[in-house]
Amino acid sequence: MDVTRRKFLTAAGSAGLAASLGPIAYGHVVAPSSGRRFKFAHVDVFTQQPLLGNPLDVFLDARGMSDADMLAITRETFLSEAAFILPRDAATEREHGVRVKIFTPDGEIPFAGHPTLGTAMVLRDLRLRSASAHAAAAHLAQITLDLNVGKIPVTFMTDGAGRVFGEIRQVAPDFGAVHDKEAIAQLHDLAGDEIADDGPIQTVSTGLSFAIVPLKRLSTLQSLRINAEKMRAYLARQPGNLGFYYITRDTGDADVAFRSRCLWVGGEDAATGSAAGCTIAWMVCYGSVAPDKPVKIRQGVEMKRPSDIIVRASRDGDKIVDIRVGGYAVQTIRGELML
Structure with a gap:
């Protein structure tokens, strides 16, 4: 025209x-000629307030989507991850859990924290609104997701204000490579004394791998920048190490035990539940936090998307077990994708 x-x-x-x-x-x-339509929910995870926390799109019934579709849709959302529910019959879901696939713009991943919690919260809401759900409280108390990493249960409880809190039980931690402190300081253009002595800089995985970097001062955490060339070169020599998770005890808030950031080449995450699970395993292992003590990690402040992640872990002899990562979530958008 x-x-x-x-x-x-x-x-x-x-x-x-x-x-x-x-x-x-x-x-x-x-409208697309194919007529394929997929309902989705947009959720802000690890927050009680809309438009904060880590955003996520959850597709409620992804049957009929190919992996290529899911990857393209995730890229379309411009979010760090998207989750795709693949419903099965009730008997299969009771035995094996609800099948869910998680994608980043780079491809499918076996596990991630905020997509797991956000998807479980959406499923709980769907069950709550179904006619049959009210007959059994247990139907709402726990939902198990069948992810590529395995079965991940998410337990729910209602707090005194009537808000629903969800807690993920992650897989047992795997403690990997220890990184040289001076090398990590140089990688980030830091002085050696800016790194704290809470424990070694070590790669830990509870489904995804992160190297935990403890910092002495909040100001150091706030001013961190990634040198893309140096970071790519370093990570190329670290097979299986996804990236770094930076923490500090210097929070300036008595209600917050640790502040954190998850930075990578070209981006930052507002809340990284998988890394928080690795971190609480590391904290309990090296004595920074007592076993079974819940602690609050606040992330995303520098992005103006503050997120609160509540973590705890147990000890069984020399083993760190029962990794739990929890928080709240808020649905902000419901819509339909047309393909």
Whole structure:
């Protein structure tokens, strides 16, 4: 359609602005011919307030999507991850859990914290709104997700204000490589004394791998920057190490035990539940936190998306077990994707 400025102004003056905008804004927008439609929920995870925390899109029934579809959709969302529910019959879901696939813009991953919690919260809400759910409280007390990393149970409890808190039980931690303190300081252009002595800089995995870097001062955490060239070169020599998770006890808030950031080349995460699980395992292992003590990690402040992650872990002899990562979530959008 050839629409000049003069024609637009003439149409607006004679027929009204809405009438003139109609053919311009909508004249060439058509629905996809395939007719495939997929409902989704947009959730802000690890927060009690909309538009904070870590955002997530959860597709409620992804049957009929290929892996290529899921990857393309995740890239379309411009989010760090998206989750895709693949419903099965009730008997299979009772035995094996609800099948869920998690994608980043780079591909499918076996596990991630905020997609796990966010998806479980959405499933709980769907069950709550179904006619049959009210008959059994146990139906709402726990939901098990069948992820590529294995079966991950998410337990729910209601706090005194009536808000639903969800807690993920992650897989047992795997303690990997210990990194040289001076090398890590140079990698981040830090002085050696800016790294704390809470424990070694070590790679830990509870489904995804992160190297835990303890820092002495909040100001150091806030000013961290990633040198892309140096970071890529370092990570290329560390097979299986996804990235770094930076923490400090210097929070400036008596209610917050640790502040954290998860930075990578080209981006930052507002809340990283998988890394928080690795971190509580590391804390209990090296005595920074007592076994079974819940602690609050606040992340995302520098992004203006503050997130609160509640973590705890147990000790069984020399082993760190029962890794639990919890928080709240808020649904902000419900919609439909047309393909």
